Amino acid sequence: MIHEIFMPALSSTMTEGKIVSWVKSPGDKVEKGETVVVVESDKADMDVESFYDGILAAIVTPAGEAAPVGAAIALLAETEAEVEAAQQQASGGGEKPAAEHQSAADQEQVAVVETAVSANGNGSNGSSPVRSDRIVASPRARKLAKEFKVDLATLSGSGPHGRIVAEDVESAAGKTPTSVPASAPVPAVPTPTVAAPVAATAPARPAPAPIAVAVQPGQTQPMTTLQNAVVRNMMASLEIPTFHVGYTITTDNLDKLYKQLKSKGVTMTALLAKAVAVTLQKHPLLYASYVNQGTHFNASINVAIAVAMDDGGLITPVLQNADQLDLYSLSRNWKDLVDRARAKQLQPDEYSSGTFTISNLGMFGVSSFDAILPPGQGSILAIGGSSPQVVATNDGLLGVRRQMQVNITCDHRIIYGANAAAFLKDLAKLIETNPESLTM
Numbered sequence: 001m002i003h004e005i006f007m008p009a010l011s012s013t014m015t016e017g018k019i020v021s022w023v024k025s026p027g028d029k030v031e032k033g034e035t036v037v038v039v040e041s042d043k044a045d046m047d048v049e050s051f052y053d054g055i056l057a058a059i060v061t062p063a064g065e066a067a068p069v070g071a072a073i074a075l076l077a078e079t080e081a082e083v084e085a086a087q088q089q090a091s092g093g094g095e096k097p098a099a100e101h102q103s104a105a106d107q108e109q110v111a112v113v114e115t116a117v118s119a120n121g122n123g124s125n126g127s128s129p130v131r132s133d134r135i136v137a138s139p140r141a142r143k144l145a146k147e148f149k150v151d152l153a154t155l156s157g158s159g160p161h162g163r164i165v166a167e168d169v170e171s172a173a174g175k176t177p178t179s180v181p182a183s184a185p186v187p188a189v190p191t192p193t194v195a196a197p198v199a200a201t202a203p204a205r206p207a208p209a210p211i212a213v214a215v216q217p218g219q220t221q222p223m224t225t226l227q228n229a230v231v232r233n234m235m236a237s238l239e240i241p242t243f244h245v246g247y248t249i250t251t252d253n254l255d256k257l258y259k260q261l262k263s264k265g266v267t268m269t270a271l272l273a274k275a276v277a278v279t280l281q282k283h284p285l286l287y288a289s290y291v292n293q294g295t296h297f298n299a300s301i302n303v304a305i306a307v308a309m310d311d312g313g314l315i316t317p318v319l320q321n322a323d324q325l326d327l328y329s330l331s332r333n334w335k336d337l338v339d340r341a342r343a344k345q346l347q348p349d350e351y352s353s354g355t356f357t358i359s360n361l362g363m364f365g366v367s368s369f370d371a372i373l374p375p376g377q378g379s380i381l382a383i384g385g386s387s388p389q390v391v392a393t394n395d396g397l398l399g400v401r402r403q404m405q406v407n408i409t410c411d412h413r414i415i416y417g418a419n420a421a422a423f424l425k426d427l428a429k430l431i432e433t434n435p436e437s438l439t440m
Contacts, residue, residue: 002086003052004072005036007061015232018066018225019073020045024056027083030076037073040225045344054078057086066225141169148173165349226313236375240290241412244370247424251386251402254435261327261439270330272358273303274438276381277322279427280356285415286379286423287355295414304354304374305334307341316374317341318354327439362386368405378415379423382407 007017020038024030035047036056054076061073075086141164145152150172157164223231254275258268280287280301288297301323304316317337319330340346356378359371362385371382386404393399406427410420430437 003076005074007067009069016068057083058090144169245420246407249428257435267331277301283423290413298355302355304357306359378411
C-alpha cells in the first residue's frame with residue numbers, strides 16, 4: 001500500500017507549512033514513529049513522524065518550499081515493489097494510492113503522520129488534518145505511559161486541544177507530578193502582539209541593539225511563516241471591540257528591589273510578571289476571555305510576554321501559573337523560554353496558553369504606547385520605560401521620582417473601564433508601596 005504523508009496542522013490557525021528539512025531521503029527505510037521531516041509551523045519547527053513502516057518513495061514538496069495543510073508532501077511505500085508506482089504517482093503519471101479506492105471505513109485506517117516532540121525539545125499540539133480519533137499525547141506522556149503501564153486511551157488530556165501531557169499520566173498512575181501543572185490551560189490560538197519583548201525598566205540595564213532586518217532595496221521580501229501568523233492574528237484582533245486605559249506608576253521602590261535581587265538571578269521581567277500575576281488574583285475578569293456569548297473565567301494565571309524574533313515576527317512565551325511561582329523560578333523559566341523560543345523549540349502550550357499578556361517597549365526608550373489585544377484573551381498590558389520625572393510631592397514640594405506609563409487594552413465585550421481602572425490602581429499600589437511582598 002502507498003501512503004501519502006500530508007502537511008499536518010500544527011496549530012489551530014496554521015493554513016500552510018514550510019519544509020525546513022527532510023530527515024529521510026527517497027529510498028530510505030522508515031520505521032513507525034521515526035522522524036521523517038521537520039516542518040516550520042506558526043511558531044516553532046516541529047518534527048513529523050511516520051505512522052507506518054515503509055520506504056520513503058518520493059518527496060513531493062522539497063525543503064524550503066511550503067504546502068497547504070492537508071496537501072501530500074511525500075509518498076511512503078510499504079514494500080520495495082511499490083516504490084516505482086509511488087514515484088510515478090508523485091510525478092503525476094500513476095494512479096492514486098489504493099486507499100482512495102477503499103471503503104470509508106478502511107480509509108479511517110490510513111493514518112498518515114503524527115507530530116511529536118523530539119529529543120531537542122520541538123513539539124506539536126497534536127492536531128491532524130486527517131484523523132480525529134487518534135490519541136494525541138506528548139512523547140514524554142507516551143514514555144511515562146509505558147513506564148507506568150497506563151492506557152492512554154483511558155485518559156482525558158488537560159493540554160491544549162485535549163493533548164495528553166505528562167502530568168495526566170502521572171496523575172493516572174498515582175504519582176506526584178514532577179512540575180507545577182497549569183490547572184486549566186486555555187486552548188487559545190497563538191497570540192503574537194505588535195509589541196517588543198519585555199525588558200528591565202531599571203536604568204542600569206543596557207538598551208538592546210536594534211533588531212537587524214535584511215533589506216534588499218527594490219525587491220519584495222516574502223513573509224516568514226511566523227510573520228504570516230502575526231498577520232492572521234492581527235486581522236482577527238480588529239474584529240474585537242477594545243478600549244484603552246492608561247496609568248502612571250512610580251517605580252522607585254521596584255527599581256531599588258531589582259538592584260538588590262539582580263545579582264541573585266532575578267530579572268525585571270520576572271518582577272513585572274509576578275506583580276501582574278499577584279494583582280490579577282484579585283481581578284479574575286481581567287484574565288477571562290469571551291467565548292460563545294459568555295465569559296470564560298480561566299483557572300490559571302498564565303502570563304504571556306511578547307518577544308521579538310531575530311528573523312521577524314513575534315512570539316509570546318508563557319509563564320504558566322505565574323502567581324504561584326517564586327521570583328527565582330520565574331526568572332529561570334523565563335530565560336529558558338526565551339532561549340528556546342529563539343531556537344524555535346517551544347511546545348505549543350508554551351506559547352498558546354496565555355490568559356493575560358504583557359508587552360514592553362520601554363527598553364527602546366518608548367514612554368507610552370497601546371498594544372493590540374491578542375485573540376482569545378481579555379487583556380494586554382503595554383509597559384513604557386521608567387524615567388525620572390519632576391512631580392509634586394504630598395507635602396506640596398517638588399521632587400524627582402522615577403515613573404513609567406502603563407496602558408491596558410481590554411475586550412469591551414466582557415471588561416469595562418471601571419474593571420480595568422481598578423486593576424491598574426491595585427497594580428500601582430503594589431509596585432509603589434509594597435514590592436517586597438513579591439519575594440514572599
